[in-house]
Amino acid sequence: MSLLTVSNLTKRYRRGGKVVTAVDDVSFHIEPGETLALAGPSGSGKSTIAGLVLRLIEPDAGRIEFEGDDFLALRGAKLRARRARLQMVFQDPLAAFNPRATVARVLDDPLRIHGIASRAERPRRIAALLERVGLAADLAPRAIHEISGGQRQRVAIARAIATGPSLIVLDEAVSALDVSVRGQILDLLLDLQSQERIAYLFISHDLGVVRALARRVILLDAGRIAESGDARAVIDAPQSAIGRALVAAAPRLKRTTQDAS
Amino acid sequence: MNPLRRFLRTPEAVAGAILLAALIAMALIAPLLFPGDPQAIAGPALLPPFQDWSLPLGTDRLGRDVQAELFHGARTSLAVGLAAAAAALAIGSVVGTLAGFAGGLVDEMLMRVTDAFQTVPSFLLALAFVSVVGPSLGIVVAAIVLGTWTGPARIARAEVLSIRERDYVASARAIGMHPLEIAFREVLPNALPPVLAMSSVIVAAAVLTEAALSFLGLGDPNRVTWGGMIAEGRAVLRTAPFLSIVPGIALVLTVLGVYLAGEGIVETTAVRRGLS
Numbered sequence: 001m002s003l004l005t006v007s008n009l010t011k012r013y014r015r016g017g018k019v020v021t022a023v024d025d026v027s028f029h030i031e032p033g034e035t036l037a038l039a040g041p042s043g044s045g046k047s048t049i050a051g052l053v054l055r056l057i058e059p060d061a062g063r064i065e066f067e068g069d070d071f072l073a074l075r076g077a078k079l080r081a082r083r084a085r086l087q088m089v090f091q092d093p094l095a096a097f098n099p100r101a102t103v104a105r106v107l108d109d110p111l112r113i114h115g116i117a118s119r120a121e122r123p124r125r126i127a128a129l130l131e132r133v134g135l136a137a138d139l140a141p142r143a144i145h146e147i148s149g150g151q152r153q154r155v156a157i158a159r160a161i162a163t164g165p166s167l168i169v170l171d172e173a174v175s176a177l178d179v180s181v182r183g184q185i186l187d188l189l190l191d192l193q194s195q196e197r198i199a200y201l202f203i204s205h206d207l208g209v210v211r212a213l214a215r216r217v218i219l220l221d222a223g224r225i226a227e228s229g230d231a232r233a234v235i236d237a238p239q240s241a242i243g244r245a246l247v248a249a250a251p252r253l254k255r256t257t258q259d260a261s
Numbered sequence: 262m263n264p265l266r267r268f269l270r271t272p273e274a275v276a277g278a279i280l281l282a283a284l285i286a287m288a289l290i291a292p293l294l295f296p297g298d299p300q301a302i303a304g305p306a307l308l309p310p311f312q313d314w315s316l317p318l319g320t321d322r323l324g325r326d327v328q329a330e331l332f333h334g335a336r337t338s339l340a341v342g343l344a345a346a347a348a349a350l351a352i353g354s355v356v357g358t359l360a361g362f363a364g365g366l367v368d369e370m371l372m373r374v375t376d377a378f379q380t381v382p383s384f385l386l387a388l389a390f391v392s393v394v395g396p397s398l399g400i401v402v403a404a405i406v407l408g409t410w411t412g413p414a415r416i417a418r419a420e421v422l423s424i425r426e427r428d429y430v431a432s433a434r435a436i437g438m439h440p441l442e443i444a445f446r447e448v449l450p451n452a453l454p455p456v457l458a459m460s461s462v463i464v465a466a467a468v469l470t471e472a473a474l475s476f477l478g479l480g481d482p483n484r485v486t487w488g489g490m491i492a493e494g495r496a497v498l499r500t501a502p503f504l505s506i507v508p509g510i511a512l513v514l515t516v517l518g519v520y521l522a523g524e525g526i527v528e529t530t531a532v533r534r535g536l537s
């Protein structure tokens with residue numbers, strides 16, 4: 001059974017009388033422990049899909065089944081409780097945290113909300129989480145704005161894994177980072193995945209990263225699925241126009257495909 | 262440059278701070294300097310200022326010490342001004358946060374209530390409230406709050422509307438935080454700066470409203486107030502103008518001090534935020 005099954009998901013926005021279909025009849029599934037990549041040009045609906053899957057945005061039509069349950073039917077306390085299993089990491093690690101927060105508070109919140117550890121136990125859990133993502137435990141009392149972008153993204157990942165999720169949605173989670181830091185964060189994600197069997201919905205416009213990380217990829221164009229399949233196959237030989245355009249726009253990839261031919 | 266130094270370099274702000282400090286000092290030392298009832302008879306009636314050095318500001322129609330009244334009046338003004346502003350800011354930010362964060366019907370309802378309060382001139386509102394409920398310090402504060410909480414509410418709502426779209430609010434929802442905790446712990450504290458920037462205007466307005474109510478005889482009868490002193494002096498305005506002028510000047514300087522100091526604080530913190 002799939003971990004997440006999305007069927008015929010549709011989301012429209014009204015903007016000044018005109019209707020924009022941000023997500024148009026999108027269906028896909030994610031298996032436990034796998035990485036599904038979502039790629040597409042800017043405005044193709046990637047973040048909207050992330051929001052829909054996370055129940056941060058309500059769809060106009062479609063179904064979302066998560067861990068065997070009708071995810072869209074969950075409300076209130078039941079929905080909040082289930083959120084422990086489905087976490088997210090944003091693109092901008094600074095915007096993703098309350099500007100007044102400290103590292104400790106950011107990690108304390110999910111542990112407290114989901115009753116994962118008692119108040120007395122939490123500092124130890126926080127230290128363990130920090131170590132798990134490759135950070136020193138003494139970072140805990142620091143303010144979020146005092147640490148580096150890479151450290152912040154590690155804290156964001158620590159927050160996401162704090163509740164033991166089965167799926168993490170990563171919306172351009174490495175796009176804002178320096179190339180060297182990006183590699184380290186990707187390694188961390190791969191390591192976490194192999195250790196804890198977490199599935200990723202990995203959103204990125206960087207096909208190089210997608211190719212390295214994901215088993216399957218979905219290419220979006222104007223809210224619709226243009227192409228999907230094995231990540232290597234799709235990226236090495238895109239069938240859709242948007243696929244070819246995306247591959248052409250990725251300089252690192254063009255070279256490797258040329259090398260191969 | 263740190264904000265304190267920048268504050269100290271602004272002459273208006275310093276003048277305001279000095280006026281405010283003097284007011285606070287007056288309010289604090291009033292019971293030490295003038296123990297006992299400031300409304301008790303202290304000497305001959307209508308003694309002009311600077312005649313008798315034991316009564317430097319003279320006496321009023323009933324022979325009460327004007328200086329003692331002035332100091333005790335500072336207590337009332339300050340207490341009412343601060344209490345009313347604190348309550349108006351607290352109520353306004355809670356209402357504004359709930360409206361902006363909840364959106365939809367809740368927003369619609371809360372903002373219609375805010376509109377209703379805002380359309381009635383706040384002084385009339387205060388006047389009507391005190392006339393109906395009866396004058397006491399707490400009622401006067403409540404009456405002033407009735408007409409002043411709407412400004413903070415609107416500003417808080419506008420700020421919350423922009424903050425609720427931020428990623429960190431989405432993060433809070435994604436980790437399963439309760440909406441009320443998101444509203445009051447994640448959103449409200451970050452919406453506060455522009456709301457707090459209104460405090461000096463609100464304190465100043467509250468001091469003036471209290472004075473006006475007292476002037477109309479709707480102040481707490483058990484307390485000396487500057488508005489009440491001005492009203493008292495009105496009967497003998499031609500022969501003893503100082504009885505109205507002295508508390509009048511105190512009132513003007515207080516409002517000016519609060520306003521200048523408040524502006525100074527807003528300016529210095531705004532510049533700092535702009536730079537960082």
Ligand SMILES: Nc1ncnc2c1ncn2[C@@H]1O[C@H](COP(=O)(O)OP(=O)(O)OP(=O)(O)O)[C@@H](O)[C@H]1O
Pocket residue numbers: 013014015020021022040041042043044045046047048049205
């Ligand atoms: N809240 C909203 N109101 C109106 N339109 C929206 C809203 N959110 C998204 N849209 C529109 O929906 C479409 C898809 O947006 P979305 O943010 O999902 O794209 P994206 O693929 O994530 O783009 P990017 O790569 O730039 O992040 C865009 O046309 C966008 O303008």
Ligand SMILES: [Mg+2]
Pocket residue numbers: 046047048
């Ligand atoms: Mg996006």
